[in-house]
Amino acid sequence: MFDKLSERLQGVIENLRGRGRLTEENINDTMRQVRMALLEADVALPVVKTFIDTIRSKVVGMEIDKSLTPGQALVRIIHEELIALMGAGVRPINLRAQPPAVVLLAGLQGAGKTTSAGKLAKWLKEHERKKVLLASTDVHRPAAILQLERLAAQVEVGFFPSDPKKSAVTLAREALEEARRSLYDVLIVDTAGRLHVDEEMMSEVREISAVVQPVETLFVVDSMAGQDAVNAARAFGEALTLTGVVLTKTDGDARGGAALSVRQITGQPILFMGTGEKLDGLEPFHPDRVASRILGMGDVLSLVEDVTRTVDRERAEKLARKLKKGKDFDLEDLHDQLQQV
Known part of the structure; x- marks a missing residue:
């Protein structure tokens, strides 16, 4: 399952990997390719529209981690929205009832x-x-x-x-x-x-x-x-x-x-x-695993996660050094902490 969809979307991902920056033109082109791939896979039109609109709204004005390329940041958003589309997590079967x-x-x-x-x-x-x-x-x-x-x-x-x-x-x-x-x-x-x-x-x-x-x-x-x-x-x-x-x-x-x-x-x-x-x-059913399989992204996601973890650790160490020296906890520090919650 997903073979043809996976092939199409992986092609889109491959095109994004080398992008040094995102422009309105290549964002529109990427969204058009993703839209066509989903429609060809028989995804319902209203579902496709919501999916594309959500990604587009997140891309506009997004803050990109300096350790990631813009293309990698967009890949992460597509992956996250695929997971959300199929359900955020694994929901176990509910058997909480008086037997049977x-x-x-x-x-x-x-x-x-x-x-x-x-x-x-x-x-x-x-x-x-x-x-x-x-x-x-x-x-x-x-x-x-x-x-x-x-x-x-x-x-x-x-x-x-x-x-x-x-x-x-x-x-x-x-x-x-x-x-x-x-x-x-x-x-x-x-x-x-x-x-x-x-x-x-x-x-x-x-x-x-x-x-x-x-x-x-x-x-x-x-x-x-x-x-x-x-x-x-x-x-x-x-x-x-x-x-x-x-x-x-x-x-x-x-x-x-x-x-x-x-x-x-x-x-x-x-x-x-x-x-x-x-x-x-x-x-x-594991939405995250299926989404990763569709995008053929194990390697890319691991890189993104490693970079994100490294940056979070560096921010935490920087804050610890700052507090140790008795410096004030400012609004920028608060913003960094809230981003990690």
């Missing part, structure tokens, strides 16, 4: 909800030491119920035997009762998907949510879905109180637009990213 904590998975058909349910059950069992029950409410596709049963057996967690003759809401209620009765820590509810958003699906998933009262409602999205993912995110965000996102198929040849758009559209963090069909292919 219910996790509801919602999304379009083919997004990978059922596989993600199995992966999440395995992850919670191994990393959080939780007793997990898997339940399907997809009465429209009995094959999905069978698939979830096989996954539960593979990862060795509980499975609620859903009867497709019953309504989805009834199955959700019965699964919750079983989870309580058998003292499960977590109940993961896999819901039905459709090829397209429709009112029947939204009504059904709203009713299920009302019955099970989930502590987490995760929108599962195919990273290769492009603009369809954005439209689905809006629809599910209006129908449900989403709390997070699971990004699937991130090992595929995806443009990456979904990852950069969905968090902004839903207003909720990406909690996990899934890779492949193997059940251990789920990991917490």
Whole structure:
């Protein structure tokens, strides 16, 4: 994922490296290239506009550390805004509830909800030491119920035997009762998907949510879905109180637009990213690592961080010497200290 976007943005970064100074002309050129790279990656237009406007507002009148070139300073801003776009930090899954904590998975058909349910059950069992029950409410596709049963057996967690003759809401209620009765820590509810958003699906998933009262409602999205993912995110965000996102198929040849758009559209963090069909292919989403990977910037960021740390240390030592000599703590010193908070 992000291969093409990464290639384009790394080209932009390479052009900036040698810039001794930033002019209005080369800033505009850089922003135009970044904008085109994001649009070609299927990032939603409103998201791109906000991203570019934010960078531009930070660049205008920015104070550049003397130890950095203007190009390096701009690279750092782009990196910081990419992180902010995908979520400032890692947000762990919330299981703080009277057991069983219910996790509801919602999304379009083919997004990978059922596989993600199995992966999440395995992850919670191994990393959080939780007793997990898997339940399907997809009465429209009995094959999905069978698939979830096989996954539960593979990862060795509980499975609620859903009867497709019953309504989805009834199955959700019965699964919750079983989870309580058998003292499960977590109940993961896999819901039905459709090829397209429709009112029947939204009504059904709203009713299920009302019955099970989930502590987490995760929108599962195919990273290769492009603009369809954005439209689905809006629809599910209006129908449900989403709390997070699971990004699937991130090992595929995806443009990456979904990852950069969905968090902004839903207003909720990406909690996990899934890779492949193997059940251990789920990991917490780290915005900073993904941003660095997109920009191919490990070396540049390390340089910037080292320079920043060195300058901060030198400022601190200078202030200490000043105070030791009994000199006054002036406004410039105050400004330096506030900058480091």
